[in-house]
Amino acid sequence: MEVKKRTAIRSMEYGDFKNNDYLEKMVDELNRDGAGVILTTIDEVINWGRSNSLWTLNFGTSCCAIEFMALGAARYDMARFGFEVTRNSPRQADLIMVMGTITYKMAPVLKRLYDQMAEPKYVVAVGGCTITGGPFIKSYHVVNGIDKIIPVDVFIPGCPPRPEAFYYGMMQLQRKIKVEKFLGGVNRQEKEPKEEK
Amino acid sequence: MNIQEKIAQLVPGMTVAEQGEAVITVPADSFRKLAEALRYDKDEPMDYLRDIVGMDWGEDGLGALYYLESSKTYTRIILKTLTADRENAFLPSVSDLWKTAEIKEREAYDFFGIRFLNHPDMRRIFLREDWKGYPMRKDYDMSSNPLNMENEENADTTDEYYLNPDGTIADQKNIVFDEKDFVINIGPQHPSTHGVLRMRASLDGETICKIDPICGYIHRGVEKISESLTYPQTLAMTDRLDYLSAHQNRHALCMCIEKAAGIEISERAQYIRTIMDELQRIDSHLLFYSCVVMDMGGLTPFFYGFREREMILDIMEETTGGRLIQNYNMIGGVQADIQPDFQRKVKEFIKHMRSVIKDYHDIFTGNVIARTRMEGVGVLTKEQVISLGATGGTGRASGWSNDVRKHHPYGVYDKVDFKEILYTEGDCFARYMIRMDEIMESCNILEQLIDNIPEGEYRVKTKPIIKLPEGNFSASVESSRGEFCVMIESHGDKTPYRLHYRSTGLPLVHSMDTACRGNKIADLIAIGATLDYVVPDIDR
Ligand code: SF4
Numbered sequence: 001m002e003v004k005k006r007t008a009i010r011s012m013e014y015g016d017f018k019n020n021d022y023l024e025k026m027v028d029e030l031n032r033d034g035a036g037v038i039l040t041t042i043d044e045v046i047n048w049g050r051s052n053s054l055w056t057l058n059f060g061t062s063c064c065a066i067e068f069m070a071l072g073a074a075r076y077d078m079a080r081f082g083f084e085v086t087r088n089s090p091r092q093a094d095l096i097m098v099m100g101t102i103t104y105k106m107a108p109v110l111k112r113l114y115d116q117m118a119e120p121k122y123v124v125a126v127g128g129c130t131i132t133g134g135p136f137i138k139s140y141h142v143v144n145g146i147d148k149i150i151p152v153d154v155f156i157p158g159c160p161p162r163p164e165a166f167y168y169g170m171m172q173l174q175r176k177i178k179v180e181k182f183l184g185g186v187n188r189q190e191k192e193p194k195e196e197k
Numbered sequence: 198m199n200i201q202e203k204i205a206q207l208v209p210g211m212t213v214a215e216q217g218e219a220v221i222t223v224p225a226d227s228f229r230k231l232a233e234a235l236r237y238d239k240d241e242p243m244d245y246l247r248d249i250v251g252m253d254w255g256e257d258g259l260g261a262l263y264y265l266e267s268s269k270t271y272t273r274i275i276l277k278t279l280t281a282d283r284e285n286a287f288l289p290s291v292s293d294l295w296k297t298a299e300i301k302e303r304e305a306y307d308f309f310g311i312r313f314l315n316h317p318d319m320r321r322i323f324l325r326e327d328w329k330g331y332p333m334r335k336d337y338d339m340s341s342n343p344l345n346m347e348n349e350e351n352a353d354t355t356d357e358y359y360l361n362p363d364g365t366i367a368d369q370k371n372i373v374f375d376e377k378d379f380v381i382n383i384g385p386q387h388p389s390t391h392g393v394l395r396m397r398a399s400l401d402g403e404t405i406c407k408i409d410p411i412c413g414y415i416h417r418g419v420e421k422i423s424e425s426l427t428y429p430q431t432l433a434m435t436d437r438l439d440y441l442s443a444h445q446n447r448h449a450l451c452m453c454i455e456k457a458a459g460i461e462i463s464e465r466a467q468y469i470r471t472i473m474d475e476l477q478r479i480d481s482h483l484l485f486y487s488c489v490v491m492d493m494g495g496l497t498p499f500f501y502g503f504r505e506r507e508m509i510l511d512i513m514e515e516t517t518g519g520r521l522i523q524n525y526n527m528i529g530g531v532q533a534d535i536q537p538d539f540q541r542k543v544k545e546f547i548k549h550m551r552s553v554i555k556d557y558h559d560i561f562t563g564n565v566i567a568r569t570r571m572e573g574v575g576v577l578t579k580e581q582v583i584s585l586g587a588t589g590g591t592g593r594a595s596g597w598s599n600d601v602r603k604h605h606p607y608g609v610y611d612k613v614d615f616k617e618i619l620y621t622e623g624d625c626f627a628r629y630m631i632r633m634d635e636i637m638e639s640c641n642i643l644e645q646l647i648d649n650i651p652e653g654e655y656r657v658k659t660k661p662i663i664k665l666p667e668g669n670f671s672a673s674v675e676s677s678r679g680e681f682c683v684m685i686e687s688h689g690d691k692t693p694y695r696l697h698y699r700s701t702g703l704p705l706v707h708s709m710d711t712a713c714r715g716n717k718i719a720d721l722i723a724i725g726a727t728l729d730y731v732v733p734d735i736d737r
Contacts, residue, residue, distance in 0.1 A: 059386060061393045061415050062733045063440040066484070067521055070510075073503030088387075101733075105325055106393065106414045108348045109385060135433055138425070139418035140332050140339050141324070149346070160521055 057093035061100030217668020246295035251305035290316035297586035308333035323413030392732025439734035441481035442676035453672035466530035471608035481677035530656030571625035575724035589679025595623035702730035
C-alpha cells in the first residue's frame with residue numbers, strides 16, 4: 001500500500017506548508033522499503049493519536065520562554081492543537097522544546113535531560129539562540145547551535161518567534177510524526193540517533 | 198563640608214578624575230579604612246553599595262569601582278582602587294560592611310581573578326569551577342575554554358584568603374555544606390525558579406538552614422561582547438537581559454551614551470520613553486501576578502494577567518513592531534513615532550485596567566490560602582534590604598524608599614505627580630501588594646502624560662559614528678524590579694573600554710539566603726516568586 005504524503009492539518013493544506021521536500025523524502029523511503037497494508041493502517045491510527053497529543057518538556061532558559069507562556073494563555077490557546085500538556089519530567093515527555101540561549105554550563109544539563117527521555121523523542125529548537133547562538137554568537141560561553149549537542153527535528157527562527165511561528169513549527173512536527181513508520185520504526189530505535197546534517 | 202573634602206581629610210593620597218564623572222581614586226592600603234568611615238558616617242552614611250565593577254586597566258593593573266549611595270541623603274559617590282600585581286591581585290574585602298559585596302566580589306573574582314582578603318567565600322559564581330582563566334581580562338584568549346560536556350561537580354568547600362601579621366597571604370578552607378548537612382538541589386531547570394537558577398538548600402527537617410545559589414546557567418558574556426561593539430550596536434543586548442524591563446534597560450543605556458556624548462533629545466522623545474517605561478512596568482507586574490499565582494498552584498488568575506498583558510503588547514507592537522523584544526529606544530530618541538491611535542488605546546487600557554483590578558484582588562489577594570502562605574513569610578528588615586542592595590519592590594516592601602524615579606528623576610518623571618508605594622512589613626504579602634499597587638500608580642502616571650505629549654521630533658540626528666570622550670559615565674533607571682544602572686568606561690573610542698550593567702536580580706537572588714532561613718522549604722517558592730528576579734539579567 002502507498003503511504004500517503006498528504007499531511008494537512010486542520011484548514012492548512014499540504015501546499016500551504018513550506019519545506020515539504022523532507023517529508024517527501026521520508027515518504028519515498030518508506031514506500032521503497034515496502035509498507036504492509038495492516039501495519040500501515042495501524043501506524044496511521046497511532047500516529048494520528050501521537051501527533052495530536054504531544055507532551056512537551058519545556059526547556060526554557062530565557063526570553064523565548066516568555067513567548068511560550070503567551071501561547072498557553074487564552075488568546076493563543078495551545079490546547080487547540082493538543083500540546084498544552086507540559087511535563088516537568090523528561091521520562092513522560094514526547095518532545096523537548098528548547099527555548100533560549102544554551103550556555104556552556106547548561107549544555108551538559110540539556111544533554112542529560114535529552115538522554116533521559118524515552119524513544120520516540122523529538123527536539124524543537126526555538127529562537128535564534130538555539131539555532132546559531134543568536135545575538136551572542138561571539139560569546140565565550142554560548143553554544144553556537146544546539147544541533148551540536150542533540151539532533152534537532154524542527155527549527156523555529158525568530159528572536160523571539162511570534163506565537164504564530166511557534167504553531168507553524170509545531171504543526172511541521174505533527175506532520176513529520178504523521179508520516180513516520182511507528183511499528184518497527186521509531187518505536188524501537190536502539191542505536192544512537194543519527195546526527196542531522 | 199562636601200563629601201570630597203571629607204575623603205581628602207581621611208585619605209590625603211586620593212585623586213579625583215577630571216573627565217567624566219568624579220571618580221575618586223584611593224590607594225589600596227587606605228581603601229578599607231575609608232570604606233569603614235564612609236559606611237558609618239553619622240550624617241551621611243554610605244550604606245547602600247550600588248555595585249562593584251571589576252576592571253582591567255592593563256599596565257596599571259586590576260581593580261574595581263565602588264558605586265555608593267546614602268540611603269539618607271541619596272548622595273552618590275564613586276570610589277576606585279587598584280593593585281598593580283596582575284598575577285596575585287588582592288584587594289581588601291568590604292563584605293562585612295555591605296552584605297551585597299559578598300556576591301559582587303565573587304563576580305569580580307570570577308571575571309577578573311581579583312581575590313578579596315577576608316572574604317569568607319571566594320568561589321566562582323557564574324563560570325564552571327574548572328574554568329581556566331578570567332574572561333573579562335583584556336588578555337583573555339577567547340578560545341581557551343572549549344565546550345565541555347562533562348557534568349560539573351560542585352565543591353562543598355571554599356577558600357578564604359587573609360593577611361598574616363608579617364604581610365604574607367595565607368588561605369584557609371571554609372565549609373559551605375558539611376557531611377552532616379541534608380542538602381537538596383533545586384534547579385537549574387525548574388518551572389518555579391523563574392528561569393534557570395539553581396539553588397542548593399540545606400534542611401533541618403523541613404526548615405531551611407542555608408541557601409547557596411549557583412548562577413551562570415544563562416551567562417552569555419554580554420559585557421565582554423559589548424567591548425567589541427560600537428555604541429549603537431551595544432543597544433541590541435539590553436532588551437535581552439531583563440526582557441520584562443526591555444524598554445527601561447535600553448532607556449538607561451541610551452541615556453548614558455547621550456549624557457556622555459552631549460546629545461540633547463527632544464521633549465517628545467522624553468515623553469514617549471517615559472510612557473513606554475510605564476507600560477513596560479505594568480506588563481512586567483502583570484506577568485509577576487500570573488507567575489506568583491501559578492507558582493502557588495492557582496491557574497485561573499494566570500489567564501487574567503495574560504489577558505491584560507496582551508492588550509499592552511498590542512499597543513507596543515503597533516508602535517515598535519515587537520511583542521517582547523522591541524529595540525525601540527535609540528541614541529538620540531526613539532526609533533519611530535507613535536501610531537496615530539496609540540493615545541486612544543492607552544487611555545482605553547487604563548480604563549479597562551481600573552475596572553478589572555478588583556477581580557484580581559477578589560480571586561487571589563483576599564483568598565485565605567494566599568494570605569496564610571504569604572503573610573509573615575520570608576521577612577526582610579529595612580537594614581537587611583539596604584545592606585543587601587535589594588532595590589525595587591523588594592526594598593520598598595521593607596520600608597526602604599529607593600525609587601530612582603523619585604530621588605534621581607530622569608525622563609519626565611519630575612513633571613508628574615506620583616506616589617512612591619511603600620510598605621513596612623517586608624514579607625511576601627507586602628512584596629506582592631507593592632506590585633499590585635504599582636500597576637495602579639503607573640496608570641496614574643500614564644494618565645498625566647498621555648494627553649500632553651508635545652509636538653516635535655521623535656529623534657534628533659546624531660553623528661554616524663559616535664565616540665564618547667574619555668572618562669566614566671553612568672545612568673540609572675527604575676526598572677520593573679529595581680535599580681538598573683549602566684556603567685561605561687570610555688577611552689575615547691567608538692567602542693566602550695568597559696560596559697557594565699548593574700543587575701537588578703543579583704542582589705535579589707543573594708537575598709534568598711537571608712529571606713529563607715528559618716522558613717519551611719515549601720515557602721521557598723513563594724519567597725522566590727515575590728522577590729521577582731529574572732535570571733538572564735543576573736547572569737548577563
Ligand atoms: S532567540 Fe532572542 S528572544 Fe530567544 S532567547 Fe535568544 S535572545 Fe532571547
